[in-house]
Amino acid sequence: MKKLVKALEFVAVIIALVVGVYVGKNIGVESMLRKGLEPVTLAKTEEGLPEECVGRPAADDIPRVESMADWDEAWDYDYITIEPKNIIGTQVGVRYPWVSIYTRSRRGGQRRKADVVDTRFDFFNEYGEYYLVQLPDDSYVLAEISLEDARKIKAGKSVALPVGRKQNSDHRVIPNIQNLCDQYGVADMEKVFYCIDEQWNQNNNFKVLIIRFAIGAVVVLALGTILIMIVDKIFKVKD
Secondary structure (H helix, E strand, C coil): CCCHHHHHHHHHHHHHHHHHHHHHHHHCCHHHHHHCCCCCCCCHHHCCCCCCCCCCCCCCCCCCCHHHHHHHHHCCCCCCCCCCEEEEHHHEEECCCCCCCCECCCCCCCCEEECCEEECCCCCEEEEEEEEEEECCEEEEEEEHHHHHHHHHHHCCCCCCCEEEECCCCCCCHHHHHHHHHCCCCCCCCCECCCHHHHHHHHHHHHHHHHHHHHHHHHHHHHHHHHHHHHHHHCCCCC
């Protein structure tokens, strides 16, 4: 009986760890910290620098890309936004510009991080996933957007993506998503809609990581304690 209880308690801890990691990774920390940012207007884009506009909330006068024709007509220096009908995740992501290229190894040296990864295993949110976003005319374009915006769109919410620009797709990503792009008829794989606020993320990256870790740790501790108590109560284990 004791071995069974110990085994179930171990399983309870593993479940708590999995849930804690999931919650810590997916909770909307950025949206909470960025709440209250002023939307960027068209006038602001005409006088502001890219780092002051890209990734910020889009005002109503920012041009909307509603069709493939709109996408083709947009220049790389134009500030635009998209209100997607749907979104398809590729589970392939590239390392964010503000993330260090190297990490310390156990032996004290440095190890280069991968440039492209499977985002399902990106526990520290260091990589930006490539998505296929559906325009109002049902065509698809590539986009690199925040995880939080992607979740909202998947949940069926109406979302105006932050101000962004067209930029060259990462050539290391395309071979990994070629089949998916062909399946959904992505006509332009050379360009990607990029709307990540690099400046804000660089300044707040450490804070976001700490908050995610703290929330995950609380979930693990609370859930683990509750599950172990349930196991002990079922098997009437005494202290």
